[in-house]
Amino acid sequence: MSLKSIKYEQGQLQILDQLLLPAKSVYIDLKTVQDAWSAINTMQVRGAPAIAIVGCLSVAVELHKKDASSLTNKNDLKTELVSKLRYLATSRPTAVNLTKEIDALLSTVDRLVADDSVDVTSMKLKIIESAERLLAKDVSDNMAIGQVGANSLLTSVLDGVNVTVLTHCNTGSLATSGYGTALGVIRRLHELDRIAHVYCTETRPYMQGARLTAYELVYEGIPSTLICDSMVAALFKKTCVHAVFVGADRVARNGDTANKIGTYQIAVLAKYHGILFYVCAPLSSVDFSIESGDHITIEERAESEMTDVAGQRIAAEGIKCWNPAFDVTPASLITGIITEKGCITPNELHKLGPV
Numbered sequence: 299m300s301l302k303s304i305k306y307e308q309g310q311l312q313i314l315d316q317l318l319l320p321a322k323s324v325y326i327d328l329k330t331v332q333d334a335w336s337a338i339n340t341m342q343v344r345g346a347p348a349i350a351i352v353g354c355l356s357v358a359v360e361l362h363k364k365d366a367s368s369l370t371n372k373n374d375l376k377t378e379l380v381s382k383l384r385y386l387a388t389s390r391p392t393a394v395n396l397t398k399e400i401d402a403l404l405s406t407v408d409r410l411v412a413d414d415s416v417d418v419t420s421m422k423l424k425i426i427e428s429a430e431r432l433l434a435k436d437v438s439d440n441m442a443i444g445q446v447g448a449n450s451l452l453t454s455v456l457d458g459v460n461v462t463v464l465t466h467c468n469t470g471s472l473a474t475s476g477y478g479t480a481l482g483v484i485r486r487l488h489e490l491d492r493i494a495h496v497y498c499t500e501t502r503p504y505m506q507g508a509r510l511t512a513y514e515l516v517y518e519g520i521p522s523t524l525i526c527d528s529m530v531a532a533l534f535k536k537t538c539v540h541a542v543f544v545g546a547d548r549v550a551r552n553g554d555t556a557n558k559i560g561t562y563q564i565a566v567l568a569k570y571h572g573i574l575f576y577v578c579a580p581l582s583s584v585d586f587s588i589e590s591g592d593h594i595t596i597e598e599r600a601e602s603e604m605t606d607v608a609g610q611r612i613a614a615e616g617i618k619c620w621n622p623a624f625d626v627t628p629a630s631l632i633t634g635i636i637t638e639k640g641c642i643t644p645n646e647l648h649k650l651g652p653v
């Protein structure tokens with residue numbers, strides 16, 4: 299079974315349908331921006347970096363299909379791109395990566411329209427290139443995050459001590475274009491032969507931990523155990539866990555971090571038990587335009603994700619449900635933010651951003 303969540307070549311885009319994992323490994327073609335919007339919205343592809351890349355690549359796919367006769371002038375191309383990119387941004391609200399990459403493409407569009415030395419055909423090619431560059435950049439950012447995170451933890455333990463860590467949700471190859479962020483750190487620690495054990499949470503209600511992270515850990519042969527979300531306190535009390543590594547969907551300028559629902563309670567428990575708590579994310583997950591987590595929109599998803607398991611209703615009929623997909627962990631609970639540029643404390647994060 300493949301762990302590559304995104305396959306892309308010359309205008310052909312496929313994603314591994316994560317709704318079917320781990321039982322089935324099925325790739326689906328995304329031929330249009332509309333296809334990508336639906337795949338992101340229904341979580342056939344998920345994870346902050348992966349949805350940004352898939353969204354932008356779907357624009358590249360449509361552009362590849364455009365021949366010279368359909369490219370009349372740069373302003374018409376701009377009008378079309380602006381409408382498609384703005385539409386893509388509505389697919390899921392919390393992860394900032396999608397909005398940021400869309401904004402970056404929109405700025406490129408503006409720059410190319412203003413540049414008289416660029417004709418409509420080369421404008422098309424340059425937009426395609428910008429979208430395609432995201433795939434390789436994501437993998438190299440993740441590998442850097444893996445190394446920084448491994449170094450950060452290993453400098454805090456005695457030489458020769460192998461580490462036990464906990465992770466939440468899925469931040470691995472499936473959530474990115476490869477290697478992963480928090481799971482990338484774990485992968486790197488395993489490559490260095492320094493993992494004693496990894497615990498992963500089920501991550502109710504969508505079960506990214508049980509279905510996807512557990513699958514990636516088993517696939518990589520990393521010694522690991524699945525626990526229910528409600529078992530974290532008991533685990534921390536009973537077992538020597540050195541650190542928690544989680545991902546991020548949007549980090550505010552002050553370090554407050556929106557991530558998968560349940561992250562906040564793990565951070566509270568880590569603080570209580572004196573366990574290091576790291577957020578692992580590329581700088582593209584940092585939203586320097588917002589001062590704190592109070593400004594982050596939290597996506598609420600369908601009740602059926604909670605009431606039903608594998609299509610079977612398990613909750614009592616008539617009960618009301620509240621299903622926020624993310625929560626915000628306050629910066630004060632975060633030991634460090636592991637980025638491709640280094641590990642930084644939340645109160646120093648603003649130094650890496652625009653002034």
Ligand SMILES: CSC[C@@H](O)[C@@H](O)C(=O)COP(=O)(O)O
Nearest residue numbers: 344345346467469473545546558
């Ligand atoms: C590298 S993925 C980082 C985050 O996007 C991840 O931890 C997470 O919260 C994913 O949520 P999801 O709802 O599965 O898209």
